[in-house]
Amino acid sequence: xxxLKYEKKYPFVYVSHIDVLRGxxxxxxxxxxxxxxxxxxxxxxxxxxxxxLAVGVASECEYVTAxxxxxxxxxxxxxxxKSCPAGVRATASYVTEKNPNLAGNIxxxxxxxxxxDPARTAEIVSFFEKCDKYTIEFTQKKExxxxxxxxxxxxxxxxNGGITFTLATGNDNLRADRLLAGLKKDFGIETETTDILKxxxxxxEGGGYTNADEYLKRG
Numbered sequence: 001x002x003x004l005k006y007e008k009k010y011p012f013v014y015v016s017h018i019d020v021l022r023g024x025x026x027x028x029x030x031x032x033x034x035x036x037x038x039x040x041x042x043x044x045x046x047x048x049x050x051x052x053l054a055v056g057v058a059s060e061c062e063y064v065t066a067x068x069x070x071x072x073x074x075x076x077x078x079x080x081x082k083s084c085p086a087g088v089r090a091t092a093s094y095v096t097e098k099n100p101n102l103a104g105n106i107x108x109x110x111x112x113x114x115x116x117d118p119a120r121t122a123e124i125v126s127f128f129e130k131c132d133k134y135t136i137e138f139t140q141k142k143e144x145x146x147x148x149x150x151x152x153x154x155x156x157x158x159x160n161g162g163i164t165f166t167l168a169t170g171n172d173n174l175r176a177d178r179l180l181a182g183l184k185k186d187f188g189i190e191t192e193t194t195d196i197l198k199x200x201x202x203x204x205e206g207g208g209y210t211n212a213d214e215y216l217k218r219g
Contacts (some may be wrong), residue, residue: 001065001066001067001068001069001095001096001097001098001099002065002066002068002071002073002076002093002094002140003063003064003065003066003078003093003094003095003096003100003102003216004063004064004065004066004077004080004093004094005061005062005063005090005091005092005094005212005213005216006062006063006064006080006088006089006090006091007058007059007061007062007087007088007089007090007091008018008020008058008062008087008088009058009059009060009088009089010058010059010087010194011086011087012085012086012087012088013055013057013058013087013092013194014055014056015055016055017049017052017053017071017143020049020138021047021049022160023085024047024049025044025045025047027080027083027085027088028045028047028066028080028083029045029081030083031079031080031083032079033066033068033071033075033076033079035047035066035067035068035125036067036068037046040085041100042140045066046067047063047064047066047067047111048065048066048067048099048101048102048103048107048144049062049063049064049065049099049102049103050062050063050064050102050103050201050202050212051102051103051106051109051170051173053198054175054176054177054178054193056177056178056193056194056196057111057176057193057194057196057197057198058194058196058197058198059197059198060091060109060197060198060199061109061198061199061200061201061212061213062198063212063216064202065096065099065100065102066155067099068095072181073093073094074093074124076093077090077092077093079190080184081163089105092213094213094216094217094219095179095219096216096219097219098102100135100215100216102201102203102212103163104170104213105170105203105204106169106170106201106202106203106212107168107169107170107172107202107203107204107209108154108167108168108169108201108202108204108209109166109167109169109184109198109200109201109202109203110165110166110168110198110199110200110202111164111165111166111167111196111197112162112163112164112168112196112197112198112199113162113163113164113165113176113180113183113191113196114162114191114196115161115162115163115189115197117189117190120187120188121158121162122147122158123164123187124129124163124187124189125156125157125158125163126190127187128150128153128156128168129156129208131150132150133148133150134148134150134153135147135148135182136149136179136180136181137181137185138181138184141216149179149182150166151161152167152168152172152173152174153165153166153167153174153179154166154167154168159197160190162191164199165179166181166202169201169202176193176196176198177193177196180193182191187193202214203215
């Protein structure tokens with residue numbers, strides 16, 4: 001198995017997860033290195049992805065695993081980058097003995113929310129350090145949904161130019177764009193969905209979190 005870490009940036013941020021899956025098949029076909037296919041009546045390329053990313057949100061840490069052997073991972077990365085459309089670029093490659101199942105194992109992600117006003121940054125960070133409940137509203141299946149999400153916000157840290165939120169990911173998921181809608185309403189920040197950048201993903205291990213890169217390096 002070879003896992004590629006790749007960036008998803010403009011204009012590819014506007015591509016939905018379903019179309020990312022389809023596009024990735026075409027990219028990998030163009031590399032000339034063809035992974036294994038599933039068995040059965042309608043075989044498909046065996047590719048495995050990290051959890052879906054909300055449309056419009058950029059990322060420098062998405063992952064795709066190909067069931068492929070007998071290929072040098074660096075050559076595969078180079079061929080992948082030569083075959084990519086604008087907004088997609090692989091930055092690292094890892095060989096693992098089996099499927100790392102990042103879709104099921106990733107439990108948290110870091111998102112950078114740019115905030116222009118340092119005073120507003122301090123206000124938001126202080127709020128989340130003190131509060132034990134935070135409710136957001138969003139539209140789902142044409143209905144307005146209210147959801148308490150404080151437990152899904154694992155950490156809030158001020159950084160130069162904004163705030164890093166560590167959000168629950170995977171089965172217990174808080175979408176960054178939905179959190180942003182709450183922050184815009186409650187704190188009046190000018191950040192847009194396309195300003196958000198996912199900067200790290202984490203696997204839950206031993207009661208804590210391991211960066212996905214470190215997890216993959218162990219093979």
